[in-house]
Amino acid sequence: MTAAAPLDSRLRGTRARRRNERSVKAVLLFAAVLTVAISIGIVSSLIFEAFEFVRSVDLGRLFSAGWFPRRGLFDLPTVLAGTLIVTAVAMLLAAPIGLASAVYLAEYASPRARSIIKPVLEILAGIPSVVLGFFALTWISPNIVRTLFTESTGFSLLAAGLGVGILTIPLVASISEDAMRAVPNSLREASYGLGARRVTTSLRVVAPAAISGIVAALILAISRAVGETMVVAIAAGASGGSLFTADPRDPGQTLTAAMASLATGSDNVTGNSSAFLSLFFLGFVLFLLTLGLNLIGDVFVRRTRQVY
Amino acid sequence: MVTDADPQFDPPEDSTTDAAAGELVNQTLTAAELAQDQSSGRSPVGLHVARAPEAGANAEAPSIVRLEGVSFYYGSFRAVKDISIDVRAHQITALIGPSGCGKSTLLRTINRMNDLIPGTRVEGRIRYHEEDLYAPYVDPVEVRRRIGMVFQKANPFPKSIYDNVAFGPRLNGFKGDLDGLVESSLERAALWGDVKDKLKTSGLSLSGGQQQRLCIARAIATEPEVILMDEPCSALDPRSTLQIEELMAELKEKYTIVIVTHNMQQAARASDRTVFMNMAEDRAGYVVEAGPTVGIFTDPRNQMTEDYVSGRFG
Amino acid sequence: MSNSQAITVGVVQGSLRRRRVDVAGTVFAAALLLSLLFTLAVLAILVGDQMTRGLPVLAERGTDFFSASLSSRPAQAGIAQGLIGTAMLTAMVALLAFPIGILTAIYLEEYAPNTGLTRFIAINIRNLAGVPSVVYGLLGLAVFVALFRALGVGTGRNILSGGLTLAVLVLPLVIITSAEAIRAVPNTIREAGYGIGASRWQVVRQLVLPSAVPGILTGTVLALARALGETAPLILAGAVLGSFSTGGSLGDLFGGPYTALPVIVYDWARKPQEEFRALTSAAILVLLAVTIIANGFAIFLRNRYDRRW
Numbered sequence: 001m002t003a004a005a006p007l008d009s010r011l012r013g014t015r016a017r018r019r020n021e022r023s024v025k026a027v028l029l030f031a032a033v034l035t036v037a038i039s040i041g042i043v044s045s046l047i048f049e050a051f052e053f054v055r056s057v058d059l060g061r062l063f064s065a066g067w068f069p070r071r072g073l074f075d076l077p078t079v080l081a082g083t084l085i086v087t088a089v090a091m092l093l094a095a096p097i098g099l100a101s102a103v104y105l106a107e108y109a110s111p112r113a114r115s116i117i118k119p120v121l122e123i124l125a126g127i128p129s130v131v132l133g134f135f136a137l138t139w140i141s142p143n144i145v146r147t148l149f150t151e152s153t154g155f156s157l158l159a160a161g162l163g164v165g166i167l168t169i170p171l172v173a174s175i176s177e178d179a180m181r182a183v184p185n186s187l188r189e190a191s192y193g194l195g196a197r198r199v200t201t202s203l204r205v206v207a208p209a210a211i212s213g214i215v216a217a218l219i220l221a222i223s224r225a226v227g228e229t230m231v232v233a234i235a236a237g238a239s240g241g242s243l244f245t246a247d248p249r250d251p252g253q254t255l256t257a258a259m260a261s262l263a264t265g266s267d268n269v270t271g272n273s274s275a276f277l278s279l280f281f282l283g284f285v286l287f288l289l290t291l292g293l294n295l296i297g298d299v300f301v302r303r304t305r306q307v308y
Numbered sequence: 309m310v311t312d313a314d315p316q317f318d319p320p321e322d323s324t325t326d327a328a329a330g331e332l333v334n335q336t337l338t339a340a341e342l343a344q345d346q347s348s349g350r351s352p353v354g355l356h357v358a359r360a361p362e363a364g365a366n367a368e369a370p371s372i373v374r375l376e377g378v379s380f381y382y383g384s385f386r387a388v389k390d391i392s393i394d395v396r397a398h399q400i401t402a403l404i405g406p407s408g409c410g411k412s413t414l415l416r417t418i419n420r421m422n423d424l425i426p427g428t429r430v431e432g433r434i435r436y437h438e439e440d441l442y443a444p445y446v447d448p449v450e451v452r453r454r455i456g457m458v459f460q461k462a463n464p465f466p467k468s469i470y471d472n473v474a475f476g477p478r479l480n481g482f483k484g485d486l487d488g489l490v491e492s493s494l495e496r497a498a499l500w501g502d503v504k505d506k507l508k509t510s511g512l513s514l515s516g517g518q519q520q521r522l523c524i525a526r527a528i529a530t531e532p533e534v535i536l537m538d539e540p541c542s543a544l545d546p547r548s549t550l551q552i553e554e555l556m557a558e559l560k561e562k563y564t565i566v567i568v569t570h571n572m573q574q575a576a577r578a579s580d581r582t583v584f585m586n587m588a589e590d591r592a593g594y595v596v597e598a599g600p601t602v603g604i605f606t607d608p609r610n611q612m613t614e615d616y617v618s619g620r621f622g
Numbered sequence: 623m624s625n626s627q628a629i630t631v632g633v634v635q636g637s638l639r640r641r642r643v644d645v646a647g648t649v650f651a652a653a654l655l656l657s658l659l660f661t662l663a664v665l666a667i668l669v670g671d672q673m674t675r676g677l678p679v680l681a682e683r684g685t686d687f688f689s690a691s692l693s694s695r696p697a698q699a700g701i702a703q704g705l706i707g708t709a710m711l712t713a714m715v716a717l718l719a720f721p722i723g724i725l726t727a728i729y730l731e732e733y734a735p736n737t738g739l740t741r742f743i744a745i746n747i748r749n750l751a752g753v754p755s756v757v758y759g760l761l762g763l764a765v766f767v768a769l770f771r772a773l774g775v776g777t778g779r780n781i782l783s784g785g786l787t788l789a790v791l792v793l794p795l796v797i798i799t800s801a802e803a804i805r806a807v808p809n810t811i812r813e814a815g816y817g818i819g820a821s822r823w824q825v826v827r828q829l830v831l832p833s834a835v836p837g838i839l840t841g842t843v844l845a846l847a848r849a850l851g852e853t854a855p856l857i858l859a860g861a862v863l864g865s866f867s868t869g870g871s872l873g874d875l876f877g878g879p880y881t882a883l884p885v886i887v888y889d890w891a892r893k894p895q896e897e898f899r900a901l902t903s904a905a906i907l908v909l910l911a912v913t914i915i916a917n918g919f920a921i922f923l924r925n926r927y928d929r930r931w
Contacts, residue, residue: 017821020823021821021822021823024822024823025729025733027725028725028726028728028729028733029729029733031721031722031723031725031726031729032725032726032729032730032734032743033743034722034726035726035743035746035747035750035793035794035797036742036743036746038750038761038790038793039746039749039750041761041765042750042753042757042758042760042761045760045761045763045764045765046757046760046764049764096657097657097660097661100653100654100656100657100658101654101657101658101661103654104651104654104655104657104658105658108651108654108655115925117658117662119918119921119925120662120665121661122917122921123665123914123917123918123921124661124664124665126844126847126848126851126913126914126916126917127665127668127851127910127913127914128850128851128852128853128884128887128909128910128913129851129853129854130851130853130884130887130888130891130909131668131672131851131884131887131906131909131910132668133888133891134887134891134902134903134906135668135671135672137891138671138899139667139668139671166661166664169661170661173661197644197647198647198651199644199646199647199650199651202650220752223752226754227753227754227755227756227757228754229754229755229756229853229854230853230854230884230888233854233888234888234891234892256754256756256854259756259759259760259854259858260756260854260857260858263759263763263857263858264857264863279760279763279858280760280764283756283757283760286754286756286757287753287754287757290752290753290754290757291749291752291753293752294748294749294752295749297752298745298748298749
């Protein structure tokens with residue numbers, strides 16, 4: 001009994017290791033809690049200044065002739081309409097192209113073709129948005145927009161929307177492809193076993209089974225398009241301010257582009273003027289909009305995970 | 309034994325509660341631990357004087373792990389209920405029973421592997437040399453160093469064969485002839501001959517049976533006293549299965565083995581004692597009958613046991 | 623009887639032998655392939671367009687383009703300040719976001735109990751990942767720039783504000799990809815470790831992390847690539863548009879005005895002079911080269927180590 005330490009004291013383990021384990025855990029927890037602090041930072045920096053803006057500005061100014069922050073005109077419908085148009089154009093391009101690419105990759109492509117195409121899509125996803133903005137202004141606008149609508153000036157919501165659409169194609173394609181690949185093969189085999197062809201199997205069996213993931217892909221793409229800044233700031237054209245427009249061929253302003261131009265260039269405002277504060281007001285509106293979309297998208301993403 | 313919530317709980321008070329039994333067990337413990345200490349001080353394998361009991365049921369063999377009224381809960385679901393069994397030193401104890409009756413769950417309570425699953429709870433006592441393994445002061449990590457485990461699916465680390473075996477000793481800060489320890493562990497697991505020329509290759513490159521023997525070598529390299537085996541042969545072909553069974557027969561000279569198996573022939577061939585479990589109405593597992601293997605298979609006292617071992621259900 | 627049997631056999635044989643031309647199916651497949659080709663074509667046009675405009679500039683200016691400072695005269699303007707800025711911002715992101723992100727991922731996957739706080743943190747991180755980058759710029763402006771101004775570091779619009787903003791921006795991405803890599807390590811490895819008496823940290827440090835390293839590396843490189851190309855948050859967090867000069871001392875480097883490669887692209891893209899178009903394309907080629915190399919490296923890593931357990 002004296003040869004070895006008593007068993008029960010050995011079963012206790014060493015104090016040094018217990019302390020070590022505790023401190024590791026503390027460090028890790030600290031890092032995790034830091035992410036919550038960041039969220040709190042974002043929300044509070046937005047809320048206070050946005051509230052300050054709403055208090056300092058005559059609310060009638062939120063509905064006026066257009067968005068001219070330096071003149072005290074903060075027409076919300078102008079920037080919301082711009083955002084809506086850009087997002088709609090982007091989705092009209094990205095949804096069909098992205099979904100078709102996803103179906104091809106998930107149901108038609110050989111593993112070899114997939115191994116080549118997927119990385120290319122991922123490269124496209126990694127192209128900085130400022131590059132696509134320049135591309136939208138210098139290539140899409142003269143070659144596509146002005147070919148279709150000769151009266152366009154070069155800057156247009158349409159060109160910006162197409163640029164944003166190209167940016168979101170990989171997002172739509174990759175999320176919905178994941179959803180379709182998650183559909184168990186037994187369903188496909190059941191369909192083929194009944195004599196169905198590949199089109200029928202893709203459209204009637206796989207796509208409905210993956211519908212939650214597809215919806216999620218579209219919602220998250222919308223959220224991405226709403227929040228996209230640089231493409232619109234470069235290609236939509238309205239750097240100073242903008243009158244209300246519902247025509248995609250016109251130059252225009254979105255939530256995000258208005259923020260970019262408030263922070264830079266001709267509208268480089270600082271200090272506590274209401275133009276500066278409007279930056280935070282726009283940010284807050286944008287934050288709420290994308291948060292809502294992301295939460296809805298998340299519900300659909302989780303639904304796909306639950307089914308199988 | 310009184311469970312004390314105080315982590316500073318003092319050991320001597322504790323070991324005097326059950327004087328007679330305690331003394332017997334303490335002696336065994338000392339012997340076993342001395343053997344263990346010697347071997348970690350690097351003695352060649354052959355030098356071990358195995359206190360091998362005769363094969364078959366040796367009623368005199370002291371109990372090394374004792375379960376007293378053990379129930380196990382996943383949340384509010386009771387997976388096993390009121391289990392009381394003895395695991396005797398240097399014997400192979402087999403847990404058999406139909407699927408889902410909680411054999412693996414029960415096995416994993418013995419080295420506190422189930423602690424890793426959130427929302428689980430143990431009732432009753434599990435004693436190891438009379439120590440309550442679930443006493444608040446007990447460190448589960450220490451428990452697992454003394455009660456090792458081999459899993460259903462061979463799970464070598466994605467490291468070299470050598471590093472797989474050396475992993476446990478290195479954790480314990482082993483200061484000695486690590487090469488020798490790796491060699492002797494692999495030898496005891498009947499794998500040395502197969503791998504001695506490729507110790508640096510990945511453990512995952514071995515065949516299924518070899519991987520499982522590597523896992524056994526890995527488990528014995530930390531010099532545990534008890535080895536728990538959770539259906540170690542279920543993924544193996546018959547030939548590898550027989551090799552593992554032979555290996556178990558050799559290993560019990562030095563270790564105590566508890567094995568969960570689906571395979572009744574395996575239990576009959578390889579074990580000294582058998583515990584037959586079944587599922588109650590509420591899906592909780594309980595012990596139907598436990599005793600020497602020969603008795604369970606040739607002269608079961610319970611009709612259910614007889615039906616099961618003769619293949620009529622399960 | 624035998625007659626009708628013969629007819630049936632004939633019909634079956636006929637239908638099996640006939641290769642029906644599946645018009646709808648072929649059209650459908652062609653449409654799918656076309657959409658995919660559209661995307662690839664856009665990529666090709668984009669790169670090609672920048673090359674036709676930008677390569678002559680690079681050929682003519684040579685290294686001067688990389689070593690010259692910003693200038694309002696196109697013939698002299700270069701991207702040196704942007705390269706320095708981008709390199710420093712990238713280094714700051716790596717130093718700040720990687721350790722915090724990886725530690726958070728380890729906590730969430732290996733340590734966190736299943737409590738309300740844990741679930742809240744996880745949901746919170748997913749939502750942070752979806753916040754538009756321009757909003758992070760506002761955070762940078764309201765928190766970091768204001769902080770440095772309060773500390774008396776000039777206007778607060780320095781490269782530290784920018785670096786902190788980008789680090790916070792990519793943090794959720796680092797956490798999510800690292801957590802996925804850690805989750806992909808099979809539980810049997812953990813069990814094996816615990817089964818021979820390893821403590822939690824030993825299991826994580828010696829078994830889980832080595833297996834998860836390729837995935838974590840992929841995520842961090844992707845995050846870096848993202849940070850390299852971000853423009854909007856930097857504009858808000860004080861990156862300078864237009865030309866400026868710094869003495870090049872360490873104090874200037876951290877306290878003075880700063881810019882980054884994508885910010886230069888934005889600045890030049892808005893200039894009316896035609897010469898700046900070509901300069902913009904040249905700067906874009908440099909930016910594309912950097913981001914495509916970073917992304918390509920991440921994709922290569924992932925495909926290379928995409929281990930099947």
